[in-house]
Amino acid sequence: MYENFWKDKYPEGIPSEINPDEFENIQQVFKYSCERYANNPAFTNIGHTLSYSELYRLSGQFAAWLQQHTDLVPGDRIALQMPNLLQYPIALFGAIRAGLIIVNTNPLYTAREMEHQFNDSGAKALVCLANMAHLAQQVIPKTSIKHVVITEIGDMLPFFKRHLVNAAVRYVKKMIPPYNLPQALSFRKVLSLGEGKAVVEASPKSNDLAMLQYTGGTTGVAKGAMLSQRNLIANMIQAKALGTSEWVEGEEIIIAPLPLYHIYAFTSHCMLALLAGAHSVLITDPRNAALMTKAISQWPFTAFLGLNTLFVSLCNYEPFRKLDFSKLRLTASGGMPLQQAIAERWQQVTGCPIHEGYGLTETSPIAAANPYMKYQIGSIGMPVPSTAFKTIDADGNDLPIGETGELCIKGPQVMQGYWQRPEATAEVLDKDGWLKTGDVGFIQPDGYIRIVDRKKDMILVSGFNVYPNELEDVLASMPGVLQCAAIGVPDEKSGETIKVFVVRQPGSAITEEQVLKYMHDNLTGYKRPKYVEFRNELPLTPVGKVLRRELRDEELAKRKKS
Structure with missing residues (x-):
């Protein structure tokens, strides 16, 4: 029923099905694009551009170093912990060409979070920005990581600019705390060691693992979603078919302010843009509106991928509003719900509507999107080709079209499961391939889908999933805390922000400042x-479980009164 429902619903020109086996692996896509668009710009960052041919050459040098100067073999995991820099796609595609499995790591992670992810994934290598190398120094002895590459922000820039930028970061802004990693090599040294060396191109099968992308899933435990070669290839083809059907291959310029270590930006800029021969302008720090505006003002950009928080910030920044948006034809939103007022404001400023989509890390991530030529504000659009949605009731029974229930997804982009967690996999993925999203919504008769509620306890901060379980586990370990709970509260800038409730132990006098500092020391910024x-x-169930819903309701009631 559900698999065939959308066959006649797509606008003209959009196929209902794609061929997820068009390429056997990502290496084939990469080589195809680098040959076809050899002289075209691939990535720009801090005023410097790499062409597709340069990206192929440099990634080959990185791959050659992996193969000839380390003991890493295909299937080993490598963690990439960088913001948006040219070094990221070089290391990414170099590791892929050597057959390694990518573990994207947030560069803002604390030592505790890094240690969990590195150990859970079994990572044996790390490419890390120097700014957080002091944390790597703390963590590496507790992990299986043997090979460490350290890079600085300006490493891929021309000689004089490189030294100027790196010196400013290290000595003027003092953004690199002291560290001691004698086994580490610099990124430039690694490329030098691989220069001129032959690469033995890996040739994984379509169902071989390509990436472990960490997520809270539908619970608070950070788990690695196993994304195969076929998952990622299918999703790039799906997105191209539905969301970008009006693109001109080899001519699009896409602004990339969202971090590439996040699956939404990763698929958009490293997979979809690759297939389309597009040029991605990487923004290292999107929170700096002045630098971002200056960077993008140099390009007649045709596409912009963002989320609600970023749209708010930019629309309120006068120099951004004065940019030339005459070439902008596509703005896509994902990662967090898009507020209608913000969508209207963006269109007023840029003249370009925002097309909202929907996805999960577990779906590589794009599962639905508004077609380029026919969008509905407030909906998440239609399933990307070869994808079906359905809704189920609390007992798992299928519901008719139009009835509200938990959304489930089936398609070639759905993950293989959670890394080494069969029980957690069985909770969300059934034997027929349907993935439970935990989100509540309904399917309209015209095929468009609307979300009416989110996962009960998840907090969504600027597009990042934050799970109360993790926050409460950290806070409960603080001396003086007897009980605690975490909830999301509305926030104009980030969609939601976090509030914690604390019951002190008898005799404890811990303060708000002490709680905030403890959380600051143990959690990434967006989780604080x-x-x-x-x-x-705290309000409790009969079995002693904290009633977060009751706390949320109380908080909303208080805010309405004020």
């Missing part, structure tokens, strides 16, 4: 609470 409230007790 903004508000702390002390209580004598």
Whole structure:
């Protein structure tokens, strides 16, 4: 029923099915694009551009170093921990060409978070920005990582600019804390060691693992979603078919402010843009509106991928509003719900509507999107080709079209499962390939889908999933804390922000400042609470589980009164 429902629903020109086996592996896509668009720009960052042919050459040098100067073999995991820099696609495609499995790592992670991800994935190598090498120094002895590459922000820039940028970061802004990693090699040294060396191109099968992308899934435990070669290839072809059907191959210029270590940006800029021969302008720090505006003002950009928080920030920045948007034809939103007022404001400023989509790390990530030529504000669009949605009730029974229930997804982009967690996989993925999203919504008769509620306890901060379980586990380990709970509260800038409730142990006098510092020291920035409230007790179920819903309802009621 569901698999065939959309066959006649797509606008003219959009296929209902794609061939996920058009390429056997990502290496084939990469080589195809680098040959076809050899002289075209592939990535730009801090004013310097790499062509597709240069990207192929440099990634080959990185691959050759991996193969000839380390003991890594195909199937080993390599963690990439960098913001948006030219070094990222070089290391990414070099590792892929050597047959390694990518483990994307947030460069803002704390030592605790790094240690969990590196150990869970079994990573044996790490490419890390120097700014967080001091954390790597703490963590590496507790992991299986043997090979470490350290890069600085300006490493891929021309000689004089490289030294100027790196010196400014290290000595003027003092953004690189001291570290001691004698076994580490610099990124430039690694490329030098691989220069002129032959690469034995890996040739994984379509169902071989390509990436472990970490997510909270539908619970708070950070798990690696196993994304295969076929998953990622299918999703890039699906996105191209539905979301970018009006693109001119080899001519699009896409602004890339979202971090490539996040699956939404990764698939958009490293997979989809690759297939389309597009030029991605990488923004290292999108929070700096002045630098970002200056960077993108130099390009007649045709596409912009962002999320609600970023759209708010830019629309409120006068120099951005004065840019030339005459070439902008596609703005895509994902990662967090798009507010209608912001969508209207963006279109007013740029003249370009925002097309909202929907996805999960577990779906590589794009599962639905508004077609380029026919979008509905407030909906997440239609399933990308070769994908079906359905809704189920609380007992797991299928519901008719139009009825509200938990959304489930089936398609070639759905993950293989969670890395080494068969029980967690079985909770969300059934034997027929349907993935439970935990999101509540309904399917309209015209094929468009709307979300009406999110996963019960998940907090969505600027497009990042934050799970109360993790926050509460950290806070509960703080001396003086008896009970605690974390919830999301509305926030104009980030969609939601975090509030924690604390019951002190008898005799404890811990303060709000101490709680915030403890969370700051143990959690990435977007996971840190903004508000702390002390209580004598928390609302509990009969079995002693904290009723977060009750806390949320109380908080919303208070905010409405004020």
